[in-house]
Amino acid sequence: MMKLLITGVWICAVALASVYFSVQISNKKETVEPVPAMFGGLETVRGEVTSIPVINGGSVDGYFITRLSYTVDPAKVALLTIPIDVLVTDTLYTALVGEQIIGFPDLEKFDLEAFRTHVRDTLNGKLGEDVFHDVIVEQIDFLSKDDIRSNMRRGERNMRGDALVGEGGVEKTEPAPGH
Numbered sequence: 300m301m302k303l304l305i306t307g308v309w310i311c312a313v314a315l316a317s318v319y320f321s322v323q324i325s326n327k328k329e330t331v332e333p334v335p336a337m338f339g340g341l342e343t344v345r346g347e348v349t350s351i352p353v354i355n356g357g358s359v360d361g362y363f364i365t366r367l368s369y370t371v372d373p374a375k376v377a378l379l380t381i382p383i384d385v386l387v388t389d390t391l392y393t394a395l396v397g398e399q400i401i402g403f404p405d406l407e408k409f410d411l412e413a414f415r416t417h418v419r420d421t422l423n424g425k426l427g428e429d430v431f432h433d434v435i436v437e438q439i440d441f442l443s444k445d446d447i448r449s450n451m452r453r454g455e456r457n458m459r460g461d462a463l464v465g466e467g468g469v470e471k472t473e474p475a476p477g478h
Contacts, residue, residue, distance in 0.1 A: 341432055342373040346387055348438065351395045361443035363395055367418065368435040375430045390421050411436065 346367045353360045369387070376383060394417060415434040422431045 340372070341370045342376070343435070344369045344371055344376070344383055345437075347384055349388055349391050351392060353441070354396065359444065361441060361446065364438065364440040364442060365391070365436070366438040367391075368437055369419075369422075369431050370433040370435070372430050372432070375426075375428060379426075379430075386422065386425065390418060390425065394418060394421060411439075 346369065348364065348366045351363045351365075353363055367387070369383075371383070379386070415436065419431050419434045423429050
Protein backbone atom coordinates (compact mmCIF):
# COMPACT_ATOMS: atom_id res chain seq x y z
CA MET A 300 0.00 0.00 0.00
CA MET A 301 2.86 2.32 0.73
CA LYS A 302 4.27 1.75 -2.76
CA LEU A 303 0.92 2.67 -4.28
CA LEU A 304 0.76 5.91 -2.25
CA ILE A 305 4.34 6.90 -3.19
CA THR A 306 3.62 6.13 -6.87
CA GLY A 307 0.46 8.31 -6.75
CA VAL A 308 2.35 11.22 -5.16
CA TRP A 309 5.12 10.81 -7.75
CA ILE A 310 2.63 10.90 -10.66
CA CYS A 311 0.92 13.99 -9.19
CA ALA A 312 4.26 15.78 -8.71
CA VAL A 313 5.37 15.05 -12.29
CA ALA A 314 1.97 16.15 -13.66
CA LEU A 315 1.99 19.39 -11.64
CA ALA A 316 5.60 20.15 -12.65
CA SER A 317 4.87 19.57 -16.34
CA VAL A 318 1.76 21.80 -16.22
CA TYR A 319 3.70 24.51 -14.37
CA PHE A 320 6.56 24.54 -16.90
CA SER A 321 4.26 24.42 -19.93
CA VAL A 322 2.29 27.42 -18.57
CA GLN A 323 5.54 29.29 -17.93
CA ILE A 324 6.79 28.65 -21.47
CA SER A 325 3.49 29.61 -23.12
CA ASN A 326 3.25 32.85 -21.12
CA LYS A 327 6.78 33.91 -22.02
CA LYS A 328 6.58 37.07 -24.17
CA GLU A 329 8.08 36.63 -27.57
CA THR A 330 10.63 39.25 -28.42
CA VAL A 331 9.92 40.32 -31.97
CA GLU A 332 12.90 41.99 -33.54
CA PRO A 333 11.99 44.89 -35.80
CA VAL A 334 12.50 44.29 -39.49
CA PRO A 335 15.51 46.27 -40.72
CA ALA A 336 14.45 49.24 -42.86
CA MET A 337 16.12 47.99 -46.05
CA PHE A 338 14.52 44.52 -45.84
CA GLY A 339 10.84 45.23 -45.72
CA GLY A 340 8.29 47.84 -44.93
CA LEU A 341 9.87 50.55 -47.04
CA GLU A 342 9.34 51.34 -50.69
CA THR A 343 11.75 52.91 -53.17
CA VAL A 344 10.51 55.87 -55.19
CA ARG A 345 12.64 56.72 -58.22
CA GLY A 346 13.04 60.40 -58.80
CA GLU A 347 13.24 62.21 -62.09
CA VAL A 348 16.35 63.72 -63.63
CA THR A 349 16.52 67.23 -62.22
CA SER A 350 18.55 69.97 -63.86
CA ILE A 351 19.19 72.96 -61.63
CA PRO A 352 20.87 76.10 -62.96
CA VAL A 353 23.89 77.29 -61.00
CA ILE A 354 23.59 81.06 -60.73
CA ASN A 355 26.62 83.08 -59.73
CA GLY A 356 26.78 86.86 -59.95
CA GLY A 357 23.50 87.09 -61.85
CA SER A 358 24.50 84.71 -64.65
CA VAL A 359 24.21 80.97 -65.16
CA ASP A 360 27.58 79.23 -64.69
CA GLY A 361 26.30 75.76 -65.51
CA TYR A 362 23.82 73.10 -64.50
CA PHE A 363 23.73 70.66 -61.61
CA ILE A 364 22.09 67.48 -62.90
CA THR A 365 20.93 64.78 -60.54
CA ARG A 366 18.67 61.76 -60.28
CA LEU A 367 17.86 60.62 -56.78
CA SER A 368 15.73 57.79 -55.47
CA TYR A 369 14.18 57.67 -52.03
CA THR A 370 13.23 54.95 -49.58
CA VAL A 371 9.93 55.97 -48.06
CA ASP A 372 7.23 54.69 -45.74
CA PRO A 373 4.46 53.71 -48.21
CA ALA A 374 1.64 54.15 -45.66
CA LYS A 375 2.68 57.76 -45.03
CA VAL A 376 3.29 58.52 -48.73
CA ALA A 377 -0.26 57.37 -49.51
CA LEU A 378 -1.55 60.10 -47.18
CA LEU A 379 0.34 62.93 -48.94
CA THR A 380 -1.84 65.48 -50.71
CA ILE A 381 1.02 66.86 -52.83
CA PRO A 382 2.74 64.62 -55.41
CA ILE A 383 6.05 63.33 -54.11
CA ASP A 384 8.02 64.40 -57.23
CA VAL A 385 6.84 68.01 -56.82
CA LEU A 386 7.90 68.01 -53.18
CA VAL A 387 11.34 66.59 -54.04
CA THR A 388 11.95 69.04 -56.91
CA ASP A 389 11.03 71.98 -54.69
CA THR A 390 13.39 70.74 -51.98
CA LEU A 391 16.27 70.30 -54.44
CA TYR A 392 15.80 73.80 -55.89
CA THR A 393 15.53 75.29 -52.41
CA ALA A 394 18.67 73.52 -51.19
CA LEU A 395 20.83 74.12 -54.26
CA VAL A 396 19.69 77.54 -55.43
CA GLY A 397 18.20 79.19 -52.33
CA GLU A 398 20.45 77.83 -49.59
CA GLN A 399 23.45 77.10 -51.86
CA ILE A 400 24.59 74.09 -49.83
CA ILE A 401 27.08 73.23 -52.55
CA GLY A 402 29.91 75.61 -53.42
CA PHE A 403 29.88 75.09 -57.19
CA PRO A 404 33.10 76.84 -58.11
CA ASP A 405 34.93 74.60 -55.61
CA LEU A 406 33.41 71.15 -56.25
CA GLU A 407 36.44 69.28 -54.85
CA LYS A 408 34.99 69.85 -51.38
CA PHE A 409 31.59 68.35 -52.25
CA ASP A 410 30.38 66.15 -49.38
CA LEU A 411 27.96 63.61 -50.86
CA GLU A 412 26.85 62.21 -47.50
CA ALA A 413 26.08 65.70 -46.17
CA PHE A 414 24.10 66.43 -49.35
CA ARG A 415 22.03 63.22 -48.99
CA THR A 416 21.41 63.90 -45.29
CA HIS A 417 20.42 67.51 -45.97
CA VAL A 418 17.92 66.50 -48.67
CA ARG A 419 16.38 63.77 -46.46
CA ASP A 420 16.17 66.00 -43.39
CA THR A 421 14.70 68.91 -45.38
CA LEU A 422 12.01 66.66 -46.89
CA ASN A 423 11.12 65.18 -43.50
CA GLY A 424 11.17 68.66 -41.95
CA LYS A 425 8.63 69.91 -44.49
CA LEU A 426 6.35 66.98 -43.75
CA GLY A 427 6.86 67.01 -39.98
CA GLU A 428 7.35 63.22 -39.91
CA ASP A 429 9.99 60.69 -40.90
CA VAL A 430 8.60 59.68 -44.29
CA PHE A 431 11.91 59.65 -46.18
CA HIS A 432 14.39 57.17 -44.71
CA ASP A 433 17.25 57.28 -47.21
CA VAL A 434 18.34 59.17 -50.31
CA ILE A 435 19.95 57.03 -53.00
CA VAL A 436 22.08 58.83 -55.59
CA GLU A 437 21.68 57.40 -59.08
CA GLN A 438 23.30 60.23 -61.00
CA ILE A 439 25.00 63.45 -60.05
CA ASP A 440 26.80 65.74 -62.52
CA PHE A 441 27.82 69.34 -62.95
CA LEU A 442 28.04 70.75 -66.46
CA SER A 443 29.67 74.16 -66.77
CA LYS A 444 28.83 76.53 -69.62
CA ASP A 445 32.18 75.60 -71.20
CA ASP A 446 31.28 71.89 -71.06
CA ILE A 447 27.96 72.59 -72.75
CA ARG A 448 29.58 74.72 -75.48
CA SER A 449 32.22 72.04 -76.06
CA ASN A 450 29.55 69.36 -76.43
CA MET A 451 27.61 71.57 -78.84
CA ARG A 452 30.73 72.14 -80.98
CA ARG A 453 31.39 68.40 -81.18
CA GLY A 454 27.84 67.81 -82.35
CA GLU A 455 27.77 70.59 -84.98
CA ARG A 456 26.77 68.22 -87.72
CA ASN A 457 23.28 67.08 -86.81
CA MET A 458 20.60 65.53 -88.97
CA ARG A 459 17.42 67.58 -89.09
CA GLY A 460 14.64 66.30 -91.28
CA ASP A 461 16.00 65.55 -94.78
CA ALA A 462 18.93 68.00 -94.53
CA LEU A 463 22.36 67.62 -92.99
CA VAL A 464 23.23 70.79 -91.10
CA GLY A 465 26.90 71.76 -90.80
CA GLU A 466 29.14 74.81 -90.65
CA GLY A 467 28.91 75.49 -94.35
CA GLY A 468 25.15 75.66 -94.41
CA VAL A 469 22.65 73.07 -95.54
CA GLU A 470 23.71 70.17 -97.71
CA LYS A 471 21.07 68.34 -99.71
CA THR A 472 20.70 64.64 -99.16
CA GLU A 473 19.15 62.05 -101.39
CA PRO A 474 15.60 61.25 -100.38
CA ALA A 475 15.07 57.81 -98.97
CA PRO A 476 13.52 55.25 -101.34
CA GLY A 477 9.76 55.47 -101.35
CA HIS A 478 9.58 59.23 -100.59
